[in-house]
Structure formats: C-alpha cells, structure tokens
Amino acid sequence: ATVAGSAGISLAGLGLTAHPAMATDAAAPPSPALGARLPRAEGPLKVTGQARYAIEQKLANLAYGVTVQSTRPAGRILAIDTSAAKALPGVIDVYTLHHPLKLNTPTVYAKGGGATEAFTPLQDDIVRFNGMHLALVVAETFEQATEAASLLKVTYQDDKAILDMDDPAASPMAIDAMAANWGDAAAALAGAEVKVQATYSTAREYNVPLEPHATIASWSDGGITVWEPSQWVGGARSVIAEWLGIDIDKVRVISPYVGGGFGSKIGAHPHVGLACAASRQLGRPVKVALTRPQTFTGLGGRPATRQNLAIGATREGKIVSIVHESWNETAIDDMHVEACNNVTKIMYATPNLASRLNVVPVHAVQPGWKRGPGENPSAYALESAMDELAYALDMDPIALRLANWADIDPSSKLPWTTRQLREAYAAGADAIGWGKRNPRPRSMREGRELIGYGMAAGAYPMIRTASEARLVFHATGQIEVLSAGTDIGTGTYTILAQTAAEALGVPVETVTVRLGDTVLPRSALAGGSQQANNLTGAVMQAAANARAAFLTLAATHPKSPLAGSRTADLSFDRGALRTTRRPRGRITLAQLLTAVGQRTLEVEGNTFGPGATEAIKNAADRSFAQLKASLEGGVSAHSWCAQFVEVRVDEDFGTIRVKRMVAAFDSGRIFNPKLAESQWIGGMVMGLGQTLLEEGHIDPRDGRTVNANFADYALPVNADVPDIRVMSVGIPDLQASALGGKGVGEIGVVGVAPAIGNAVFHATGKRIRSLPITMDKLT
Ligand code: MCN
Ligand code: MOS
Structure with a gap:
C-alpha cells in the first residue's frame, strides 16, 4: 500500500x-x-x-487500544479477570499475560541497540512498578476501550517494594566503567587548606512535552507503518523490527511533526510495541494514545539524584582536589545511568579527582534522558559547591572560576577545540550588573524583599x-x-x-x-x-x-x-x-x-x-553505536555557558521570584540566531521549573505517582518567567563540526539550578541543597 x-x-x-x-x-x-x-x-x-x-492520522478501520496499568509496585500478577470488559459492546479483544501479544525483548542502547528500556509488557507475571502496562484493551472506539479498561479485575500478590534511594533494602551498584580518577584525590582533600563538602539532591522530574505520547500502527502485507512522535525514526524502526521479529525494511516510521520530546521521544516506549503487535494480531490499524497521567508512568523522566561533592583548595583559591560520588534511581531490572560527573571532570584544572557513579534500582518506571542528562545534575552539584567554596575563601565566584581555568580538558588531556567561557563570564557579568552587587549574604533588599545575585557555569559535549x-x-x-x-x-x-x-x-x-x-x-x-x-x-x-x-x-x-x-x-x-x-x-x-x-x-x-x-x-x-564512538572521538568539543540570575525572596512568606535571567553561550557558529536564542531561553525556563517547582511525588504506600498531571506537577507558567536575556559569544569551531557550529538544544538548561540556588543563598544566607527549592525548605 x-x-x-x-x-x-x-x-x-x-x-x-x-x-x-x-x-x-x-x-x-x-x-x-x-x-x-x-x-x-x-x-x-x-x-x-x-x-x-x-495521533491525527485518519485511517480506515482504525481500532483503539487503551493500556491498563498496575496499581501495585511490586510482586506478581495472579489473575486478571477480563470477562466484564470483554462483554462490553465494541470490545475487540483484551490482551494480558494470559492472552498475550507476542513481543520480543529489544536490544537496549548499552548493548548496541536502539531501545531505551528492556521492559517488554505482557510477557510475564512480574509487577515491576506502579503504572506498568499489564493489559491492552482494544475496541472500536476510544470510549469503549477506556470503559472496558476500567473493568479489569487484577489480583496481585504483593512483594515488598523499594520505592526510593533511601530504602535500607535498596542495593546501590557502582558503575565502574563511568568513573573518572586521577592523582590521589582523597589524600589531597585531607591535606587541603580549605574544604567544602556537601550533599546535593535533585527530585524525580518528567519531560512533559505538550504532545503526549501516542502512536498509530498499521500492519499490512507482512510489514508495518507506524506514525510515532519521534526524535529518532531510525531507532524506533529498529526497535519495532525487534519487537515484532521482522526484517527492518518491513518497518516504516513516520514523524513529520513532533510536539516536543525533551529526550522522552528518543526511544519508542513499550506502548508502541503493544500498538504494533495488536495491529499485526488484528490485521487492522491500532491507535494507542497514552493519557496525560500515563505519560508519567508509561515512560520515565529524569531520575532523582543524590551527589556527595567535596572540593579542597589552597587559601589562594587553587583547587587541589575534587571528590565526587553520585547515585541515581533506575528501574528495578533496567539500567539508566545519570552521568553526574560529566561536568565535574572537565570544568576546572584540578591535579586530583575521584568520581564514582552509582545506580539504585527501585520499583519505578525506567527513567530516561531529560534535556541535559548528566550535565544538568552534574553542574548543579559542582557549581553550587564552587559558590560555597567562593564564600569559604571570601573570593568572588567568577574570580574563583578564573583562578581554576582549565587550559586543556583535564579528564581526557585533549586540547579544547574552542572554549569562549571567559567571554561568557564577562558578557554575562556585564549584562546583569554583577560588579554592582554587595557580595555579603542578606545585604541587599528592597522593601520586604531580599535581593540575591547568583551565577554558575556549565558545559554540554558536541556529539559528532x-x-x-x-x-x-x-x-x-x-x-x-x-x-x-x-x-x-x-x-x-x-x-x-x-x-x-x-x-x-x-x-x-x-x-x-x-x-x-x-x-x-x-x-x-x-x-x-x-x-x-x-x-x-x-x-x-x-x-x-x-x-x-x-x-x-x-x-x-x-x-x-x-x-x-x-x-x-x-x-x-x-x-x-x-x-x-x-x-x-x-x-x-x-x-x-x-x-x-x-x-x-x-x-x-x-x-x-x-x-x-x-x-x-x-x-x-x-x-547508539556511532554516538558512543563519537564521544570517544579524539577531540574535546563542548558548548559552554555562564548563567546569571537575580532573585527576590519575600522574607515573610519565603516565596522566591526569579527577577532576571541572563546567560552567555558558546555554541560555536549559530545557524539561525532567532531559533538558537529561543532554544536557550526554553532551556533556561526548563531550568527554572527544575529549580523551583518540578518534583514527582510518590505515594510511600503503593509507589503511585501522586501528581501525574499538569494540575499537580507544577511547571513554570508565563507569570513565573522573568526577563530573560541570552547572548552568543561563540566563534566558528571547525574541529567541532563541519560548519563550525556546536550544540544549542541542551546547554540552556545546564547551570540554571545552581545559579538560582546561589542567588537564593546570597539573598537569604540559607543554602538549600535539594531541588526544588520550595518555601518549606526556605522557612
Ligand atoms: N541551532 C543553531 N546553531 C547551531 C546549533 C543549533 O542555530 N550551531 C539551532 C537550530 O534551530 C536547531 C536547534 O538550535 O534546530 C537545535 O539544534 P541542536 O542543538 O543540534 O539540537 P537537536 O536538533 O539535536 O535537538 C535536540 C535537542 C535536545 S537533545 C533536547 S532534549 C531538546 C532540544 O533540542 N528538546 C526540545 N530543544 C527542544 N526544543 C523543543 N521545542 N522541543 C524539544 O523537545
Ligand atoms: Mo535530549 S535529552 O538528548 O533529547
């Protein structure tokens, strides 16, 4: 056809x-x-x-699939009573582990495949998390499928669930292959004249693109056509071919318009497999559209992280050691590593560094990439700690950063391709009026409002x-x-x-x-x-x-x-x-x-x-094979940013308003300044949400995501977003890419959280080390 x-x-x-x-x-x-x-x-x-x-494709004979998700976090499915659902008019079939759709397990990216999770629904009786797809109801209309889905009776045998990283039953695993070490960091830290040491944490976050995840799969003549909002149609195609056990050239994936993804549409998630398998089974097109709440559990966002970071320095402000260890949640039997040392290991010249990453399996949906994965939390810990060090040394935060300027990439020892970070500091400082602030905490105010200035830097690699x-x-x-x-x-x-x-x-x-x-x-x-x-x-x-x-x-x-x-x-x-x-x-x-x-x-x-x-x-x-190879590709090319913010904190209520945001970026040559600026601004707004609002809440009784909707999962709205000014300080970088550009899409979200956190400290004298910085933490 x-x-x-x-x-x-x-x-x-x-x-x-x-x-x-x-x-x-x-x-x-x-x-x-x-x-x-x-x-x-x-x-x-x-x-x-x-x-x-x-989701808007109009196909003849389209059937509607609705997934039913587990309401328990861990254990076994003993029985699923589908009789009431099947008796409803319009219901075509109800697929469960007892009447499954055949799906093979796809190859995950760590093993050279295109899949972001190995979890394959309906293939066994194991309950891995609350929200796991355990049935697909297919009917003639969406309403019929939705009603039928509500009638399934699932009998569970509960097991003890591990719901967060602090659970004593959790078993963290070190990811040795991603550690970075040089010198003797422990000894150098012990002997350092000045030390800061703290624990920073970030909350579980979601990608929440405006267009929810939804797919239409249409099987015919031994092949399948899939309309799927995708950041990568080729990856989706290879995963679909694996799920169905068919040749890759029997699969076509079409995605001309995508209403945002922010990382969550890099991989085709399990509901896509269900749609494809159901279409093959029924010989007609099937649409599976996740509801907005299901986009919080049918796929995961940025995992919660915790980082211990210590920096040792001389009294003059020369860093002698960085010791960094991080933990992030991952699904109970899937692996997502948040590379929390990505910025730590390249930002400053340090003769000694030790960093170790750990994952903590929990009964939650497999987390994924959200804009600036790795770099975002990494810069949060490092750039917050740098601010703490600046205060410990009584030194200007920019001067401290310049005193520890890395002439080459300290981790790979390769020269930078381009690094216009000094220019970024200068442009940002000038635009926000950095020199006019009084650096003493709680020293600036206007009426009831305490005024705070904060800055932070960041990096994002140029993946070639x-x-x-x-x-x-x-x-x-x-x-x-x-x-x-x-x-x-x-x-x-x-x-x-x-x-x-x-x-x-x-x-x-x-x-x-x-x-x-x-x-x-x-x-x-x-x-x-x-x-x-x-x-x-x-x-x-x-x-x-x-x-x-x-x-x-x-x-x-x-x-x-x-x-x-x-x-x-x-x-x-x-x-x-x-x-x-x-x-x-x-x-x-x-x-x-x-x-x-x-x-x-x-x-x-x-x-x-x-x-x-x-x-x-x-x-x-x-x-992902080529992506991996390019990261080890013999040059150290990165985009750089310097973020500056002014905040106002109402002393009585503890409310934080970001008054101004200014950032200077080195993304090399810019192809379209209007669009690049809009990317940077979008990233900064996302960083604002991460810092002050966004947090997935999990019910400790059953692992349910409590705020799985746009009403309760707070995001910045126009009224939260201040004046934002962005500037390009990049120069063409022909080692980084053919035309001299570097990445734009993610660098804007790197460094925002520490800049705001540092500004809140400057305003109030209170150092909040966990995101989001909410009123209850401040007062
Ligand atoms: N650009 C430019 N000059 C450059 C590089 C980029 O003008 N040197 C501009 C172009 O308009 C280009 C855009 O910036 O289309 C983004 O380019 P790039 O940095 O190469 O990013 P990608 O095209 O690979 O897009 C993905 C990136 C990522 S990884 C996330 S996450 C993210 C982001 O883009 N998700 C987004 N920005 C997003 N913006 C929107 N609206 N929606 C998302 O889901
Ligand atoms: Mo971006 S998180 O790499 O899609």
Missing part, C-alpha cells in the same frame, strides 16, 4: 519576501541565508492546526555523529532537501532550508524540506544536541556534490546549451551556471534540467568518513 509520508515544508508564503536572505533579484548578490534570523518554517502549520501529528541528506532539484526550480532526521520544535526544517539556500545561492523560499520518515536518507537522532550540526553538514556536502554534478551535466550533455564547455570554464553562480567563454552563457539549474529533458536530479551527501561502510551508516541510523 502506498502511504502518504511527510509533506514538504518551506519558508515560502511566510511573508518573508522582504527578508535580505531572499535573493529575488538575480543581479544582486544574495545575503547569506545561513545565520539569518528566519522564523520557523513549520510554525504556522503547527499553530493553525494544519500540521497533522501522529554523521548522517546523510539528499537534494532533489526539480525542473520547476523547486529544490527539496530530504532526511530522516526530525524537527521536534527546534527548527530543523528551517535551518536545512537555510543551509541549502546558502550553499546553492538560491532564495530560501525555493527550498522545501522533508523530514521524519525512515524512507528518507539515514539520520542519527535529534538528541544530544547533535542534529543541527550533523544534518547541516550533510546538506552542505550534498550541495557541493550537486554543484559538481550540474557542472558535468552542463558540460557534457548533448542537449545542454553549454555542451562542449570545459568544466574549468564553468562556474556555479546563485542557482545557475555561467561560462567565462560565452558572454551570455548563464543558465539556471531549472533551465538546464528542462533543456536536457530531465524532470529531476538527485544528489546525496553525507558527513561520514571516506571509508564508511553500509554497516557504519546503518549503525548511525539504527543504534
């Missing part, structure tokens, strides 16, 4: 014709398209409801994966950019159109971009802040290949008006070819295609190394 894939998205019709990047006058040289502040190409479709999300892109030139003049990569709200559509326009010298409105479909050229994930650099590089390469292909076509095709020219006499000029030999020898690409009787010309490009095999390219598209 032919399936409509993603429509092409372009910047045409956005009222941009006055924009300098739109080179409509052939005589005038075009302004650079890359680097222009263009709006999001797919934005109008999303805000006017024309963008059709996964490779991908492919295809350019399709049409005789109509339209140019298409094709890639399986996705746009989750970041601006991928827009920056790829800009890249092609820049490389070909054509108006950006002539470029159409198609994304988010496994039939398109292979792409690594939109995760780890890597996709923009990854795909712009591939498009640039495809454009270079296209220019060469057009020159050859013009010179050699018998019907070409420029036939017989030497390619050396031809040059590429603003979407056209010109010859230096004939005065009026200029022909546009579209005219050339028409002249030679060709409707289209397709050219591919990629950023793989010269010898990349099919196996390597497939690995990038389908597993």
